[in-house]
Amino acid sequence: MPDSGTPSSSSLAFRVNGRAVELDAPASALLLDVLRDRLGLKGAKRSCDVQVCGACTVLVDGAPVSACTYLAVEVDGREVSTVEGLADGDHLDPLQEAFIARGAVQCGFCTAGMLMAATALLAEDPAPTPERVIHYLRGNLCRCTGYRKVIEAIVACGRAGRGRQ
Amino acid sequence: MLLPPFTLHRPASLTEVADLLAEHRGETALYAGGTELLLLMKEKLLRVKSLIDVKRVPGLDEITAEDGSVVIGATARHRTMERSPVLRAACPMVAAVAQHVANVRVRNVGTVGGNLAFADPHSDLATLFLALDGTVRLWRRGGERDVPLGEFVRGPYETARAEDEILIAVRLRAWPAGTVATYLKFGMYERPTLGVALAVTLDASRREVIGARIAVGCVGPRPQRFPHVERLACGHAVTDLLADAERLAGGVADAVQPVDDLHGSAEYKRDMTRVFARRALEVVAARATGQESHARFRYTVIV
Numbered sequence: 001m002p003d004s005g006t007p008s009s010s011s012l013a014f015r016v017n018g019r020a021v022e023l024d025a026p027a028s029a030l031l032l033d034v035l036r037d038r039l040g041l042k043g044a045k046r047s048c049d050v051q052v053c054g055a056c057t058v059l060v061d062g063a064p065v066s067a068c069t070y071l072a073v074e075v076d077g078r079e080v081s082t083v084e085g086l087a088d089g090d091h092l093d094p095l096q097e098a099f100i101a102r103g104a105v106q107c108g109f110c111t112a113g114m115l116m117a118a119t120a121l122l123a124e125d126p127a128p129t130p131e132r133v134i135h136y137l138r139g140n141l142c143r144c145t146g147y148r149k150v151i152e153a154i155v156a157c158g159r160a161g162r163g164r165q
Numbered sequence: 166m167l168l169p170p171f172t173l174h175r176p177a178s179l180t181e182v183a184d185l186l187a188e189h190r191g192e193t194a195l196y197a198g199g200t201e202l203l204l205l206m207k208e209k210l211l212r213v214k215s216l217i218d219v220k221r222v223p224g225l226d227e228i229t230a231e232d233g234s235v236v237i238g239a240t241a242r243h244r245t246m247e248r249s250p251v252l253r254a255a256c257p258m259v260a261a262v263a264q265h266v267a268n269v270r271v272r273n274v275g276t277v278g279g280n281l282a283f284a285d286p287h288s289d290l291a292t293l294f295l296a297l298d299g300t301v302r303l304w305r306r307g308g309e310r311d312v313p314l315g316e317f318v319r320g321p322y323e324t325a326r327a328e329d330e331i332l333i334a335v336r337l338r339a340w341p342a343g344t345v346a347t348y349l350k351f352g353m354y355e356r357p358t359l360g361v362a363l364a365v366t367l368d369a370s371r372r373e374v375i376g377a378r379i380a381v382g383c384v385g386p387r388p389q390r391f392p393h394v395e396r397l398a399c400g401h402a403v404t405d406l407l408a409d410a411e412r413l414a415g416g417v418a419d420a421v422q423p424v425d426d427l428h429g430s431a432e433y434k435r436d437m438t439r440v441f442a443r444r445a446l447e448v449v450a451a452r453a454t455g456q457e458s459h460a461r462f463r464y465t466v467i468v
């Protein structure tokens with residue numbers, strides 16, 4: 001039997017950074033708005049809004065997506081990871097430590113997206129080469145200064161055997 | 166930017182998709198990854214009352230080998246193509262090009278069927294599939310048909326798909342033995358400015374070119390093949406391809422039908438087509454003689 005559609009809103013149950021969440025959202029709700037406005041998670045940023053810049057990068061079941069152009073209904077039953085989930089209380093994630101140690105941050109607007117893309121990369125490839133980092137982060141743009149320190153930080157984090165599980 | 170409100174249907178079979186398409190004719194759109202569709206809806210360039218999500222149709226995302234061909238299901242994502250052992254074995258070039266489509270977020274979500282059905286002129290896959298003699302399988306209740314890619318893509322955002330048809334797969338013939346190929350894409354923007362796919366089939370001695378396919382995309386309303394240049398290339402000793410590269414590349418550039426757009430003028434694109442057709446010949450000639458090409462070109466991905 002064809003379903004009757006989701007005209008007003010549907011109830012979604014998913015996990016965000018390990019925490020179970022239930023909420024109602026219309027079919028047209030974008031994941032980015034649900035994260036920022038309903039759940040108060042402001043790490044993912046709306047910037048280009050067309051999946052080019054990467055400032056809104058979050059992970060769905062470990063895979064990076066552009067939350068700005070991704071329907072919230074798609075995460076029903078799945079696990080969403082945002083930058084807010086990287087640190088454990090006051091203990092920063094080693095990747096965040098590596099960004100700080102290398103000064104891989106300037107204004108910080110792109111940083112949450114960079115960190116999430118790099119988290120996904122390190123899960124796939126625990127010790128990526130600089131070339132692999134450049135390929136994987138091609139869609140994460142920094143408009144302050146450049147990418148050298150970001151690349152160095154991610155490579156160093158991999159070399160340090162971080163190998164995020 | 167917010168999306169206008171709509172109803173989301175999530176059917177679990179092709180017949181249900183067909184029923185919904187009929188019921189909401191003219192007011193609905195098929196939805197898979199949404200990487201193109203949702204952008205249009207945000208900009209209010211496309212107004213629909215509902216979307217029909219085809220991702221829950223079982224099997225539509227599979228990549229399978231079939232009678233010397235490989236069949237890529239419409240909802241297979243770019244990342245699925247990158248990783249598919251079937252595709253890597255039958256058409257390694259396709260799996261390799263998939264790694265360079267847009268960015269990793271788009272590849273995680275965007276689908277092959279969506280890419281082709283949307284028919285953005287700046288598409289890597291349409292150009293590559295044209296070079297591979299790809300066919301698109303369209304299904305409607307009571308029948309299906311295979312349409313060659315060159316007929317399927319009619320122009321910018323325009324395809325041969327009828328309103329009641331569903332793009333369910335693309336079928337590619339596996340490379341003949343002895344085929345050497347490259348895909349070059351050039352551009353400074355998210356979408357490619359120019360894509361050139363070149364495949365050359367060598368005889369058993371690996372000296373003579375017995376088959377050639379060349380396709381150019383992104384510069385005009387639809388990707389193009391160049392049969393007269395392909396014929397010209399046949400019969401050459403592979404070592405002579407380079408000596409004749411100017412003439413072959415010139416044949417492509419003379420026949421290409423570029424248009425002005427934000428990526429550049431038609432004149433510029435014709436010149437770049439000549440340059441990149443020659444570069445593709447250089448890469449293939451090197452690979453055909455057993456050397457990996459060490460060519461590097463600015464703003465260019467060499468697959």
